[in-house]
Amino acid sequence: MAFKAFIKTHVYTKQEASKAKDRSSIQCLECYDRNVYIGTKNATVQHLILSSGTNGDMSPEQITTRDGRTKKLGSNNPIVQLRAVPLFNHLLVLWDRSIIALNMFSLDPVPTLKKIQHVSLFEVSESSFTDRGGCVGMVTSSSRRKVIHIHTVGVDRWEVVKEVPLLQDPWALAVDGTIVCLATCDRYLLCDVETGRGEELFPHDHSRQRIIVTSAGRGEFLLNGPESLGMFVMKTGTCQCPPLQWSPDVLAAKVCFPYILTVQPHALLIYSMLDQQCKQTVSVHGAKGLLSTPGGVVVFTERDIFSLRLVPLEEQIQALVGQEKVEEALLLLNGVQSHRPLDSYKDLQKTITCLAGFVHFYQEGFSEAKDLFIKGELDPREILLLYPDIGTCLGEDFHSQLDQENRGRDLQLLWQKDRNTFHHYLTFLGDFLRAVRGTEQDLKCSTEVDCALLRLYAELGDTENLQQLVIFPNECRLEYCVPVLEQYKRFFALGSLYQSHGKQTDALETWVKIADGSHKDSSCSDVYGHIVWTLSQLDDKETVWKFADWTLQRNQEIGVQLFTKRPREDRLETQDVLVLLEKHLLALVLYLEFLIHDLTSEEESHHNRLALAYVTQMLQEEEEADLRPTRGKLQHLLWESKFYDVSTLYERVKLTALHREKAILLGRRGEHSQALQVLVHQERDLQAAEAYCFRAVQDQDPQELLLTLLQIYLGSEDLISTVVDLLNNNPQAFAAEKVIQLLPDSWSVQLVSQYLFRSIRATVHQRRMVKLQKALAQVQLMQHKVIWMQASKTKFRLDKDEKCKVCQRVLTEPEFACSTHVCNIIVFMHCRSPCKRECRCEGQRCSQTPPSNIHVTVRINKTSRNDQLLRLAIVELPASEKQPSDLCGRNEPAL
Structure with a gap:
């Protein structure tokens, strides 16, 4: 079905005269309200009155008329122009090169207004050209001189207020305010009647094309320019609209925004001002002219009058959308708004934008469809209704505002026969719902949107987006979403959904079933770690205790994190935790390390328990694993901690093979000699014994302990070489006189010569350094004395x-x-x-x-x-x- 911007209606047919057929034909026309005035070739003015149900827009399909008065002006010269002045009930008639004024209803001449002679053209202007109120303006061109006259027209008089000279005679003119657009024999020009200044526009060839000058409204004129271009010229002389390419046979043109109607010999062509394309062709043979009316235009031939009523813009736009010409519909909608605001423009724009989006949607133009749906603020439920299964998330109280029933059946068929294409529609749905989620479009249907997204992600296997949806606050209905997630075996997401809705126990139980293997779900690689983390952040302590034993039985090293990773202000009672960890040794050790190292606990019981736990751990795993890390931790604790009970720990390790630990504990009791005996004779680690001497004294001189160690070495004949190495490695730590007293008489000087050499050299060096320091101090003292003497004088x-x-x-x-x-x-x-x-x-x-x-x-x-x-x-x-x-x-x- 062809698009129609205007509807043609027959208004009137003039009866043919038997003898003077060609002299009674219609020459010109004027309309106002329900009054139509016809000017004929035989100098007759005829008044027609439209039916009472007809307004000035001549909108009914069938228009009835009745004859009013008829006025014969005189000789048979044709009437050139008719113009109504409703303000004074005047009808101005250009006939026989004169303008006369008639009453609009009686057609009697107005006696106070004498005719204006020698006029070739005239136009009435809304501007009065003067400061005097109660007047209208009129522009006339002289048939004898190259001038135009500016008149003011009142109820009982008219007068010339200005004369504007021209270089050429005007052939056509149009008026907008104080600007007159003229066409001469070879060019178009603008003339400002206030200043008298003219501006030449462009030339024309009247021998090849019809001269057209008409007002386009809003300070703009439409002219028939060179190369058959319809040119829009502003009264400032500039062009703001692109030219319109029309036929060389154009006889007349009028603007009825947003269209331009042009008269051709056999038809009326209608162009859009928005895209310069021909939108409609109306068959009218022998058309002579056009006349603008409030709701369209009137076109007349020699015998007939037709009304072209502008179809309401809403209907035009909907017709374009129905023909899937969505771009034209949107162009028309946006274009008319700037010139002719519509009361329901916003609602209409949203509706049309959404309809245009559906056209793209069914053509698989998903990107354009999404943008149009968002711009048109489409209710997301309108889209959900089209999808099989997903539409089940809609409530029974929703009723579609769009007629999409047939389209919905199309998607149902596509879902059954072409799953690949339907998959693209599902992808689009996800993109659209994500775009509108959380916006104003989502306010009224957030529950439906979240439920639809959940089902969509589950069906498409989009694990990442599904998890993002369920872990954050959402409006999913559990009674709808839980069966969906169970159907698609998305158990980890199910637990997250429970959690986001405050059902912590249900969430943890679901994840525990995954960890235990009751549910199969590969979407999360570390469900157990997620359970522990969740418990560590959970405020509900009862739930934490409920699942704590299960986490520790599965993995003590990770499970203990539910106690150690909790926020500082929300930690569980330490004693309760220690009681629970009694049967989980590794977890107990890790928790005690957390208390001592991270929380810097100084409680003796914590330090004792950690040390005893280390001992127990080493004794239990003595033959199963590498004990060096644990033993190193124990030794570090024994050396550094000041808060454990030495006697308790010594009693625990006294009968074990932990000789180094026994030595440390003996040292903490001040029994260094016995500690060294243990390291030398029981542990048989001489390096550890030597290191003990330095560490036990901390920052003090280790000479006494080294002498004790030397005596222990000397008590065994197997350690002679060890004694020599001890002396050679620590010459400064041993006083030579004491060492000589301890050494057996059977030892030769050669055996300890290296030690003696190093010891004597160290002693000499130390003595020299003392002397040097003393000399420097004396020099410094002398400097101060010099300063004192200088200052005194x-x-x-x-x-x-x-x-x-x-x-x-x-x-x-x-x-x-x-x-x-x-x-x-x-x-x-x-x-x-x-x-x-x-x-x-x-x-x-x-x-x-x-x-x-x-x-x-x-x-x-x-x-x-x-x-x-x-x-x-x-x-x-x-x-x-x-x-x-x-x-x-x-x-x-x-x-």
């Missing part, structure tokens, strides 16, 4: 109003600090703290710091004050100060 001038260089107060106290440097900085004692000051020092900039290390006491007598000379009496250097500081950053001594 130094004189400087102190004026009566001398001020402190730091606080700028007059020096009034008997004690002050000063420098022997040439800058002569003098400050109060309390102003000696380091402070950056600028001074001039030998012509250079320097950073001064008031002296803080010198205490000067000045005794003043009257004679010296009169002479303004002060003698330095006492200079005291603080004992802690070993090197004077230079106030100007130099090496000279400072006072």
Whole structure:
């Protein structure tokens, strides 16, 4: 079915005259409201009155007319133009090169308005061209001179207010406000009647094409330009709309936004101003002219009058959508809004945008469909209704506002026969629902959207998106979603769904079944770890205790994290945890390590239990695994901790093979000799014994313990080489005189010569270093004495109003600090703290710091004050100060 922008209706047929057939034909036309005025070739004005049910838009399909009055003007010259002036009930008639005014209803001449002669063209303007109210404007062109006249028309008079000269005679004209658009014999031009200024537009060839000048509204004119182009020209002389390519045979044209109607010899062509395409062809033979009306146009021939009523824009848009011309529909909708606002524009735009989206949807243009659905704010339930199975998530209270029943059956058929194509539709659905989820489109149907997404993800196997949906707050209905997840065996997601809805126990029980193998679900590779993490973050402590034993039985190392990874402010009672862990040794060890190392617990029971647990662990796994890590932890604890009971632990390891640990505990009791005996004779680890000597004393001199170890070595004949190595490796730790006393008489000097050589060299080196330090101290003392002597003999001038260089107060106290440097900085004692000051020092900039290390006491007598000379009496250097500081950053001594 062809698109129709206008509906043609026959209005009137003029009866043929038997003898003067060609003289009574219609020459021109004017319409106002229900009044139609016909001007004929034989100088007759005929008034037709439309039926009472007809408005000025002539909208009914069948229009009835009745004859009004008829006025014969005189000779048989044709009537050229008719214009109604409803403000004064005037009908202006251009006949016989004169304008006369008739009453619109009686067609009697208006006696006070004398005819205007020598007029070739005229147009009425809404502007009065003057400041006087109650008038309308009129523009006339002279048939004798190259001028146009500007008239003001009132109820009982008209007068010329301005004359605008032209270079050529006007052939056609149109008026918009104060701008007149003219066509001369070879060009178009604009003329401003207020300023008289003209502007040439472009040329034309009237021998090859009809001259057309008509107002397009909103300060715009439509002209028949070169190369058969319909040109839109603004009254400023610019073009804002692209030109329209029409036929060279165009006889007349009118604008009825958003269309342009052109008269051709055998038809009426209707073009769109929005895309410059021909939208409709109306068959009208012998059309002579067009006349704009409020709801369309009137076209007339010599005998007939037809009404072309503009189809309501809503109907046009829906017709285009019905023909799947969605781009045209949207273009029309957006285009008319700027010129002719619609009361329901927003609602209409949304509806049409959604309908356009459905066209793309069924053509598998999914990207465009999604954008249009979002722009049109489509209710997501309208889409869900089309999908088999997924539509079951909709509530019974939803009723579709769109007629999509047949389309829904199409998807049902596609779901059955072409699963591959249907899969693309499912993918689109997911994209669309994700895009609208959480927006205003989702507010009224968030439950349906979440349920649909869950089913969609489960069906498509989209594990990632499914998990993202269920772990965060959602509006899924459990009674609908639980069976869906069970159907598609998405048990891990089912547990997450329970959890997001506050059913923690159901969630954990579901995950436990996966971990135990009762449910098969590969979507999560570490279900057990997820259970432990969930328990560690759970506020419901009763649920934590319920599943704690199961987690520890499965894996103690990971299971204990449900206690150690809990938030600091929400930890479980330590004693309750320890009771539970009694039967889980590894978990107990890890938890105690957490208490001591992470929480820095200082409770003796915790340290004792951890050490005893280490011992138990080593004794149980003595033949099963590598015990070095555990033994290292135990030894570190015994060495570093101060909070365990030594006696309790010693009683536990006394009868075991843990000799190093026994030695450490004996050392903590102060029994170093016995500890070394254990390391040497029971553990038989001589390196450990030597290391013990250094570690047991910590930062003190290990000489005493090394001597004890030496005695133990000397008590065994098998350890002679060990004794020599001990002496050679630690020559500075043994006093030679004590060693010689301990060594057996049978030993030769050659055997311990290396030790003796190193010991003597170390002693000599130490003696020399002492002497060197003493000499340096004496030099430093001498330097201080020099400074003291220099300062004692130094004189400087102190004026009566001398001020402190730091606080700028007059020096009034008997004690002050000063420098022997040439800058002569003098400050109060309390102003000696380091402070950056600028001074001039030998012509250079320097950073001064008031002296803080010198205490000067000045005794003043009257004679010296009169002479303004002060003698330095006492200079005291603080004992802690070993090197004077230079106030100007130099090496000279400072006072």
